[in-house]
Amino acid sequence: MRTARVLAVRPGTIELERIETARPTLEAARAFGAALARTHDAGAAAFGSPPAGYAGPMFIGRRPLTTARQTRWGRFYARDRVLPYLVEAVKADTVTEREERVIRTACDRIAAGDFDDAEAPARLHGDLWNGNVLWSAEGVVLIDPAAHGGHRETDLAMLALFGCPHLDEVFAAYDAEIPLRAGWRERVPVHQLHPLAVHAAGHGRSYGVALVEAAEATLAL
Template sequence: MRGPGKDPASTGRGDHPRDPVTGTMAERLGVILGRPVRRAARAGSSHDWEISYAELDDGTRLFVKALPRRAPATGVLTAEARGLTWLGQAFGSPALRPLAWDERIVVLPWVAEDEPTPAAAERLGRQLAGLHLTGAAQYGAPWDGYIGPLPMDNTPSDHWPSFFAEQRLRPYLRHALDQGSLTPSDARVVERAVDSVAELAGPAEPPARIHGDLWSGNVLWRGSDAVLIDPAAQGGHRESDLAMLSLFGLPHLDRVRDAYNEVAPLAEGWRTRVALHQLHPLLVHVCLFGAAYRTTALDTARTALRGS
């Protein structure tokens, strides 16, 4: 999705789009930020929200996500803002902190992106380890969860295998089956993996403070470091973040992982569990984008069952 690193000068749109609730976006931002906003430019949409760029009177650039005028306030943007704030409370966290939000809008700093470097990747690995080690009270979170536009059950749990199976896998398997993106035969393949999570989970670990949607598009490279955006933040298993980084590829991923292991070594056998952790985002992709991800999801379920 379009993130805070794109150049607002490239939008080619007017400076005063109408706000989803009332007035221009610039006026709405001025209220929520408590300071004048020089201009705001609509830049398109992503999932169920609209994207704008804005500029304060001192030239500071902003990235804005807002629900459309007639859309109900589902809580998706509140979950994003609360998640970023929670991740940002960890010492040295790479999460991008929101500047302001309400139930219909979230305002973030605009990030000037650079090319990823090995040094920045190593710093990200160390920061990610520190974020995970900060921990969480339980698996889940004390707010309603979303991954992209899809609701995500954050009911707190003390047992990761059942939490992962029943709150991260089975709901999206049912959704994909109900919408016809997976057949009943497909669902049985995935169901075997879901039913086997306890045997496949590896050594027990305490809840980690994880991003929860850490694909490469949610990593913005900025000079000597990186910042993380668009989380599905939760108490979860730290291997889930690392598995998702490898799902769609990340520049210098080996550097990230090596630096991570220097701070917080992964448990023995972690490589055999990558597919298990990747099954959640893949089922989400099947729900969002249909059968295009069907084959990958089924292959990943089979690989998870083999433990290889």
């Protein structure tokens, strides 16, 4: 999967190569889906692991992103990808006390392994929302990765959360390249807890509402 080249890094600034954008096409969407599947399939050392050889700080947007070397996805996801941002959301008053209890109950189920499976850690983009997907004449180019080892359904759920041109074609091409497990669409709310918690921590009450709705959908599975 192609990512934009980093040209320079200075305190508070990062300079990327310029990507000339173009109209999204079905062909580019299908190529994107297949390439994303292959990127995930490249794997990672563990859930929460940074890219090989990287030992610096990690972020999602401006917020710190915890690294880990966890063998169980559910424990890692609840502990390191949802709960830290839930704490911040509660402090920001975007999540009520009642909603916090619901979200923590959903995290308890996840941490207990209710959604664990036999899939190995995938190499995620980690912040795969539509704004980080650039459409060029040569196809999709990704920017601003928060790369770490995780579950591949998390990238797909984040892509679905904020929309993406020709999303059904992206998913179909992904599934054709490396088939997804049955029921992945029903599990989307589980995997949206992370991006929703991040946004609830700093982007307003509407994300707190969406976060508790995703938690309730998780508990209903």
